[in-house]
Amino acid sequence: MGITHVPRPRAPTSGSWSGARPLDQLLEERGLVVTDVVAGAAPGTRRLYVADVHDTDDVRFAVAVPHGDGGEGAVANEATVLSLLHERLPAALSRSVPEVVEWVVGPAQRQSLVVTAVAGLDSSGTHPTNAGDLRRLLVDTITWLESVWQSTSGDLIPVELGRGPVDLLLSRYRGAANVRPAIGALLRARGRVAQVEVVSTATHGCLAPRHLHRSPDGELGVDDWGLGSTASDPLRDLGRVAVDLASHHLPEVVVGRTALATEFRHAVCRGLEVLSVSPRLWRDVLLLAQFEAALSELARGEPSRLALLQQSVHALPIRS
Secondary structure, three states: OOOOOOOOOOOOOOOOOOOOHHHHHHHHOOEEEEEEEEEOOOOEOOOOOOOEEOOOEEEEEEEEOOOOOHHHHHHHHHHHHHHHHHHOHHHHHOOOOOOOOEEOOOOHOOEEEEOOOOOOHHOOOOOOOOOHHHHHHHHHHHHHHHHHHHOOOOOEOOOOHHHHHHHHHHHHHOOOOHHHHHHHHHHHHHHHOOOOEEOEEEEOOOOHHHHHEEEOOOEEOOOOOOOOOOEOOOHHHHHHHHHHHHHHHHHHHHHHHOOOHHHHHHHHHHHHHOOOHHHHHHHHHHHHHHHHHHEEEEEEOOOHHHHHHHHHHHHHHOOO
């Protein structure tokens, strides 16, 4: 069943920065303390986790803090995306995403955003490693995505997944012996998805396991929307969460001959069908999502995703 197209609403404003109080004042007034600092999803951002001073395991809030180039824009963008989500999502679903609390003057006197902690945030770092848990988290996350897509659907747009990275690949690595086998496969994958239109939806932009949290009672929470969008290509979220959860199993998933591979294929195909996209494109979505992530990591000097992409390409059925 496909998504019903609805007119796209104008995104609400993110809030007022003028007159914001210092973060330290907020912490003191509410009896809170910063318990952890992690890199944000968006470049140039950090995330502070804030808990009750008497129970530091109980994370109450997250604070999005800019600290480098592009950070301020990413923090403001998160506020805009979260405002849209809480306007459009059903009440039960809105609990899975942070809610804007207030703007504060954060570290280095920078405009920072305080949001509520999502379910399970205090158990971050306990992501699944065995195949059964990986499959369950993938299925649950795609079910969650489907609800977000249904609630935030807008206009039909061309599929953006892989467009920029494939162009960059051709300009930067054409003729390089170690990546040449991947070029043809990625070009074919991009050529097929380029013929498709998909409904625009709100997107997370970095739907990696580190941003997925599950409370003890199984409730899913999705944190850090600095790379989010109010209307973008939902295939990016679908592909990213699938390849990240597959991790080193990705070549196995692409081959499609094991129980794990079958579960991953079924989950991705189900997401594609909800978006009225042919499930035959499931491998293309995975390869292009892996390549987008690989280029981001390569820019930071981390080649592991690119090596995994090459392994996955070599594992493709001959007709792919």
